[in-house]
Amino acid sequence: MADRYLSLTGTAPGRFLTRRLGLPQPAALHRWSPDRPALDGPVLHLTAGPSSLGLAPVLARTGLTVTTRRPEDTVGDPADGSARSAAVVLDATGVRDVDTLAGVHTALHPVVRSVAPSGRIVVLGAPLDPADHHQSAAQQALEGFTRSLGKEIGGGRTVNLVRLTDAGAAGSTLRFLLSPRSAYVSGQVIDVLAAAGSAPQADAPQADPGRPLAGRTALVTGAARGIGAAVAETLTRDGARVVVLDVPQAEQDARSLADRLGGTALTLDVTAADAGERIAAELPDGLDVLVHNAGVTRDRRLVNMPAERWSSVLDVNLASVLRTTDALLAKGTLRPGGRIVATASIAGLAGNAGQTNYGASKAGIVGLVRSLAPRALAEHGVTVNAVAPGFIETRMTAAIPLFLREAGRRMNSLAQGGLPVDVAETTAWLADPASGAVNGQVVRVCGQSLLGA
Secondary structure, eight states, X not given: OOOHHHHHHTSHHHHHHHHHHTOOOXXXXXOOOSSOOSOSSOEEEEEOSOOOOOOHHHHHTTTSOEEEOOTXXXXXXXXXXXXXXXXXXXXXXXXXXXXXXXXXXXXXXXTGGGEEEEEEEEEEEOOOOTTXXXXXXXXHHHHHHHHHHHHHOOXXXXXXXXXXXXXXXXXXXXXHHTSGGGTTOOSOXXXXXXXXXXXXXXXXXXXXTTOXXXXXXXXXXXXXXXXXXXXXXXXXXXXXXXXEEEOGGGHHHHHHHHHHHTXXXXXXXXXXXXXXXXXXXXXXXXXXXXXXXXXXXXOOOGGGOOHHHHHHHHIIIIIHHHHHHHHHHHTTOEEEEEEEEEEOOHHHHHOOTTOHHHHHHHHHHHXXXXXXHHHHHHHHSOEXXXXXXXXXXXXXXXXXXXHHHXXXXXXXXXXXXXXXXXXXXXXXXXXXXXXXXXXXXXXXXXXXXXXXX
């Protein structure tokens, strides 16, 4: 269903009216398209505190023009289009105490107004040092700063924090965050760190940067429609051969999508005890990307919820994910360098009335990711991450009563609902072969929801 309020605020009378009434003013987001595949403008590289990160070559591979500014440099008039930056990257990895934390304000205060609409601010931080509580306090402060700035900056701009130790390993993450692909990802804290005893795959120039999944096989569950179909389409765009999996009742849609994408369709019930074994049998040559997207809702307040509504949601959304993942890892179906991306939800992070079953299942996905990620990487060479969608414009959300639907759309920093492609783009970044240092992360795709974010 179209967001008519967003369309209204895109007109001059709509902007005037909403401004006078103090209503939300969402901005049309710049999402990836073949015609506009990159942000419009340069990326400004700033530093707060000392740094030896070696970021310049990594930023150069984003395809954006990189400029730098020192604290003593003057800033142009933001009203002058030539003074605007598409993105700002602040290297704050050297912030170790309250005094050097002041450098964050010094660096960003003069340039925030010059970030273009739908622009990006990415703050780079360091892991917390358990032996230095001053460094830990200062680096943790970056999280509160980033999330607060994301809630005030407006104009379709996003703000995210990346904690890292190696700029090279963060290449795919920076390319994602500094691109239109991350339009609905804001207020997130992403750790890009090497696991103990393992080395992340170093970022390097690719033969075809537009097709990072070329030669790889991906399976997407619940892929016949909605978010799953968008994930299948996006992974195909990035070069993957996609297996479209859905229930037998959706066979026609699954086969139609698979034919259009040049992939294959597989129909089975993911809750079946032998689902993992059947998937493995269909993929004798192995699998590189496993996307757990299948899910159901059976909403009702706990006092009115029969046991069947509880068990059906937990079985589809959580138990089937655990069973099939265990089976595919045990059989070696997921090849080394593989990626598992599961679908959580902000309902599992912040809770939602009438969804105790759904919230429990999605919180369970978070627990799965955090526990399995280090072991799967160490034992199988496979990363495990999750996306946590917020309000996404689908047929399910279109059925929500008007006032609840409008509340869901507006209660985030971008004041609008996301699209299935926003979840798909985030999934594709996590599936990228160059994202090997991104492991155990739960990334909200929610426009920085005002609930739990």
